[in-house]
Amino acid sequence: MKQYLALCQRIIDEGHWVANERTGKRCLTVINADLSYDVAANAFPLITTRKSYWKAAIAELLGYIRGYRNAADFRALGTKTWDANANDNAAWLANPHRQGPDDMGRVYGVQGRAWAGPDGQVIDQLKKVVDDLSQGKDDRGEIITFYNPGEFDRGCLRPCMHTHNFSLLGDTLYLTSYQRSCDVPLGLNFNQVQVFTFLALMAQICGLKPGKAYHKIVNAHIYEDQLALMRDVQLKREPFPSPRLLINPKIQSLQDLETWVTLDDFKVEGYQCHPAIQYPFSV
Ligand SMILES: Nc1nc(=O)c2c([nH]1)NC[C@@H]1CN(c3ccc(C(=O)N[C@@H](CCC(=O)O)C(=O)O)cc3)CN21
Numbered sequence: 001m002k003q004y005l006a007l008c009q010r011i012i013d014e015g016h017w018v019a020n021e022r023t024g025k026r027c028l029t030v031i032n033a034d035l036s037y038d039v040a041a042n043a044f045p046l047i048t049t050r051k052s053y054w055k056a057a058i059a060e061l062l063g064y065i066r067g068y069r070n071a072a073d074f075r076a077l078g079t080k081t082w083d084a085n086a087n088d089n090a091a092w093l094a095n096p097h098r099q100g101p102d103d104m105g106r107v108y109g110v111q112g113r114a115w116a117g118p119d120g121q122v123i124d125q126l127k128k129v130v131d132d133l134s135q136g137k138d139d140r141g142e143i144i145t146f147y148n149p150g151e152f153d154r155g156c157l158r159p160c161m162h163t164h165n166f167s168l169l170g171d172t173l174y175l176t177s178y179q180r181s182c183d184v185p186l187g188l189n190f191n192q193v194q195v196f197t198f199l200a201l202m203a204q205i206c207g208l209k210p211g212k213a214y215h216k217i218v219n220a221h222i223y224e225d226q227l228a229l230m231r232d233v234q235l236k237r238e239p240f241p242s243p244r245l246l247i248n249p250k251i252q253s254l255q256d257l258e259t260w261v262t263l264d265d266f267k268v269e270g271y272q273c274h275p276a277i278q279y280p281f282s283v
């Protein structure tokens with residue numbers, strides 16, 4: 001939690017104002033942030049200086065793991081976070097590749113599970129990594145990347161957290177995740193949960209111990225209409241200790257994640273937080 005607050009404070013102290021054409025808003029911006037999470041110690045990086053809707057963040061992760069491309073499927077899992085990008089973005093609504101209401105296009109999970117190869121083959125990046133790690137193998141290329149410039153025109157948004165690189169040292173699993181663009185008040189609250197949970201889940205289904213997760217962010221920003229709430233409300237609060245994440249131990253395979261797992265299989269223990277803050281969301 002301290003590293004999150006330190007990043008927010010750094011943006012306020014050192015940030016540069018950058019105009020963003022896509023949203024029409026200005027963002028207070030810094031370049032480069034390195035966060036890390038101790039998954040071995042189960043220090044779940046939930047924001048405590050406001051109420052965090054962590055279940056929605058895990059629902060997003062589950063949707064990516066399942067290769068979903070439709071905001072309705074994400075809603076069925078328990079999150080509305082893709083509704084606006086799928087349905088309220090003028091450029092995407094006018095895009096001939098959009099397949100009707102709620103379609104997000106070939107984003108995140110589609111690239112992770114069904115990357116289109118040059119000869120028509122479908123490449124399942126996640127399954128390759130799970131199969132290798134389950135056999136104790138790390139070929140130094142255990143990478144799942146959603147970043148496919150050849151198909152940017154087929155999706156509603158370019159992936160923000162775009163690459164997850166797993167590593168093995170003995171029977172301990174590590175994760176390094178890369179993010180090109182980060183909405184620190186809203187997105188990072190979710191992305192921290194996702195990096196942590198992705199490592200915890202992969203270790204569990206591959207029969208490994210979780211180690212540390214490293215989260216590398218390039219452009220970290222606060223939108224102009226979020227700034228006062230962050231500076232004058234959230235940053236004035238004292239953080240509480242980290243809670244713990246409990247994952248149903250019956251989750252034992254990728255197939256389990258694809259078929260029966262729901263948000264009821266995740267619990268948070270010891271979460272103490274300050275009241276909710278509603279930050280404006282930019283589409
Ligand atoms: N501008 C922007 N910021 C983002 O963080 C973001 C995007 N766009 N587009 C794609 C996804 C969608 N994400 C989202 C979307 C909405 C919330 C949000 O509204 N969160 C609220 C309430 C969540 C709830 O009630 O479930 C929050 O207070 O955290 C968070 C992340 C993250 N990504």
Ligand SMILES: O=c1ccn([C@H]2C[C@H](O)[C@@H](COP(=O)(O)O)O2)c(=O)[nH]1
Pocket residue numbers: 022157158160161181182183184186187188191
């Ligand atoms: O997982 C996510 C997804 C999105 N974001 C934020 C980062 C930016 O504020 C917007 C995306 O806009 P771009 O113009 O494509 O950079 O969404 C996030 O923080 N986390």
